[in-house]
Amino acid sequence: MRVSDALALIRERLAIVAEAETVSAGESLGRILAEDIAAPLSLPPFDNSAVDGYAFRFADLGESPLPVAARVPAGKTVAEIPPGSAARIFTGAPLPHGADTVAMQEETSLDGDAVRLPATIKRGANCRRAGEDVARGNLALPAGRRLGPRDLALASALGVGDLPVRRRLRVGVFSTGDEVTAAGDGLAPAGIHDANGPMLAALLTRWGALPQALGILRDDASSLRSRLAEAATRFDLIVTSGGVSVGEEDHVRAAVDEAGGIALWRLAIKPGRPLAFGEVGGTPFLGLPGNPGAAYVTAVAVLLPVLRFLSGGTEEPALPLVRSGFALTKRLGRREYLRVCLHQGADGLSEARAAPGGALTGLAASDGLAELGEEIEAIRPGDLLPFRAHPLG
Template sequence: MTRLADDCFAADPTPLTVEAALERIRDRLRPMTGTETVALDAALDRVLAEDVVSPLDVPPHDNAAVDGYAVRSVDLPSAGGELPLAGRVAAGHPLSAEPPPGTAVRIFTGAPVPDGFDTVVMQEDCIAGGDRVRLPAGARAGANVRRQGEDVTRGAVTLAAGRRLGPGDLGLAASIGRTALTVRARLRVALASTGDEVTEPGEELRPGAVFDANRHTVKALLARLGCTVTDLGILEDDAGTIARSLSEAADDHDVIMTSGGVSAGEEDHVRAAVAAHGRIDAWRLSVKPGRPVALGVVGGRAFIGLPGNPVAAVVAFVTLARPVLLALSGADVSAPPRYPVTAGFDHAKKPGRREFLRVRLEPGQGSDRAPVAVKAGPDGSGILSALAAADGLIDLAEGSPGLAVGDMAAYLPFNEVMR
């Protein structure tokens, strides 16, 4: 098992931008997991561990893109005219010999284009009769032919190491004959909530207590990333209990993640517990919501301490924890794309701070019905209902003065960061 250096998350006292944090993660972290070979059908969402090089061209031969008639472009009559038919070719059944010059061949979609032929004229544009076919005027040379290797070239890297494999990737791998892929082993994450006020759903809710939403939200986010999660439950606010639990978790996990207990308060014991078995660093991200966040190392394993407020925990996961987990999984770490949308609300913002606003998209009123972002609910970092109602986040950069109705804003859809 790979062990992390205690100082891999070392921080400085100056606030970090989200981009600077991402750069640090890319520069400092390497995969913690080994590799395994899995069947193609079991590789969905796994992280590819090695480049996949194609042993063949795809398609392996020129083939017809439509049903019609294959011809040599030099035989195309410029004003239209007839050619004799010299055969019929269907998908999977190539002709055994090259037809003579000055002839046409009946051909069907996917069928190999006969040697020497380079054009397919759509059947709707032709008139067949007996052993001849009338071709239209102006047929374009080279039309309706899928060229050998136009999709994948033999010897090319078809899929690059570090890619999280989607359905299209599996289809592409199958198209070059692969039945299995070498992927990174799943990252093993131990997850816990902290706080004497936190109660497991289904138990009696004591005065002053709240049900634990964070652990179940984060567990789902980890599952979407393909992690294997061990649920440590709720750890009581006791320094010894927390230290013992984290130390034991480090024996057989790659990452330890907690929610709550990482601020500087007297009752927040997680920081001391991590420091007792390794090192903890507070990354000062100027983000709202999303603080406080702590990163560290326990027994050579990564530690990620998320905030206790539910929405802050999700934003911290999206902006910081997710890139860390991707890097440790061997996946590419890049900023997810933002998309321009029109703001349907006003929002005043503090200068120098990154803000993420929960929004949903609604059709606009213009002729193009371009989407408009509207508030999904109140902005409070404890209001989960607004998070559940949202489609994504408006990302307001540190230098942004805020929003006014009609402004263009950067939109981060949840399907980019919650999968």
Template sequence: MAQLSDDCFAFGGPMMSVDEAVAIIAARVTAVRDIETVDLRNADGRVLAAGVAAPLPLPPFTNSAVDGYAVRSGDLSGDTEQTFPVAGRIQAGASARESIKPGHAVRIFTGAPMPEGADTVFMQEDVRLDEAGRVVLPKGLKAGANVRPAGEDIVAGTTALPAGQRLRPQDVALAAAFGLTQVEVRRRIRVAVFSTGNELASPGAPRGAAQLFDSNRFMLMAMLARLGCEVSDLGILRDDRASLASALKQVAGAHDLILTTGGVSTGEEDHVKAGVESVGTLVLWRMAIKPGRPVAMGIIGGTPFIGLPGNPVASFVTFVHVVRPTVLALAGALQQDLVPMPVRAAFTYKKKIARREYVRVNLRRSADGVLEAVKFPREGAGLLSSLVETDGLVELGEDITKVEPGQTVGFLSYAGLT
């Protein structure tokens, strides 16, 4: 398990920016050391423990990029149509056994190896055959056209996949193109997830008249699963300091991260702060973010602890900016910056300076073809419908104080936030 110092997340400022939070996490969280070997079929989403150097060039041999006719560029006049006899035929997967003869063409297909001496391919759509079966080549084709040189994609020996890469399907494809069947990856991060509060009932259990079914825990577990974590569902912790502290201490040694939702504010019935402090250390961050702000981070027995707000939208947003970078750091993954896509605002909005805000929006295509962001009509941080019925978030930086229709804003799709 991860073993962090008690003051790992200490911060001296009164209000922490989102960028400061991510920087502290990335710099101070230590990756798990356990490494395992997995089959390529199971490698998607895993984090590479070591870089993969190209064991061979890609492509491994010079080949044709099209179906057509291979020739020697030195035989081309460049300023007039020419007719060459066709000597030979090379299919994909076959060997080019003979060198091309001067003044001749070879019929060749996409992916087939170029015959020795040939360096240019005419596309079959651009040529014609005469009555004698000779190929008539148009003028003006540049030397080297329609040929893929060996190593054009990747040179042998170069780092093709870096250590810390969180593997995607295209990365798995690249490893397969090298002939690899397995890769070394960090083991999955183990996360314990609790909800807190007497007002919560677990789905499937009886619900009191003054209770809500717990939704945050299931949202967070789904987001963690998409990050490749092994998740332990530890249910709901009641508003009791002693039992809460006992539960947190018990799971610390078997997990790399403890995640709770609710109970991190400063009210007298918010017991998470006191419970964590009785079995570990805690730093209560006030982040300059809306929705969100109160986020608890600390250490329990060397295991990092994060307490998120209870409102679902605030929990979602702070997960993206606090839990996500923590999980990536624990997994030894390269931090993946969230890059907003520029879109046009179709709403008016005012905000405080020096605070980053996230506005729930839908995208639509306007009459002039430009993508526009349309604000969800209600703003409450407790509205699950505002997450379900929108496409993503507009990110408004700390220096922005208002948004007017027509202004360019940054859009983050929900699909890219895990």
């Protein structure tokens, strides 16, 4: 199944975790807004000057120089200036009644107690009108928006100190396999350390969820069913890595199928084809591949949108484009993700080149993933590619 079709299917089957809480603006970074926020006041709240300079009536421009009748610093008001006069004004200060234009200080000169104004100035120059940013009562921030620093600036400027946000999703994370051992524990002769559990927990934390590492699911069907069923009673989402392919020792998919059902299995994606989505006792389940590189790619391509769907998020940010520094052919109809490093080209533009190293060393050395869509068969140097930067701590 194509990634876009899989995400559409998943979205249809997920119910938003609708519980919300009110937190301070300082605690809301990265959270999903639960309700529309209408502007309780206009921004700017009054007509004001965008520069340091002189405010005057545009109709008086022909009488320049104008006597300076008032001084208006930010935070102070002057009710009105007489016709045929100007006011010394500073950035952010309210315009006196009647004044409709501001000349920048650099474009004026003083003639005793009068100011000489530029003859070419336009009516309304350097004025910010009340409500031109957002008018009182209008939508300022829509529900479903993931709040970033710019959103918090807007909310704070509107005087909104507390924001209604979706509660953080509780996600249970399992690794799987008899061969897998937690980092720090001794290895069996054919064992490997668990890379996926810490990686997925870190990604989930970075993406605003509350992950809990639940340990390693061993290759035993009865134990698998029991532990998955128990997790379903405590979490909003269960995430596993490994055990969802076609091998005789891949028991996770069968256990989920018995406990609730598999709605999706295998994606047209590289790396990451073996991926399962379903439910366990009514709780959504996402089974990622066991290969760490594939687990990372499918976390970015599928797990992140799943978190957004469950939280009621509405936005999928557009990906920036980078220039390809390599040539490649690929299978039509399959989405591929390449580990790339960014370099500055001779013309100053960012150029993506394949990251050196293997599955994990290449992932660690890379700056992000270049996304090659299903419709692409070949990449040539100079082609523009969507780029997903790795999330940082």
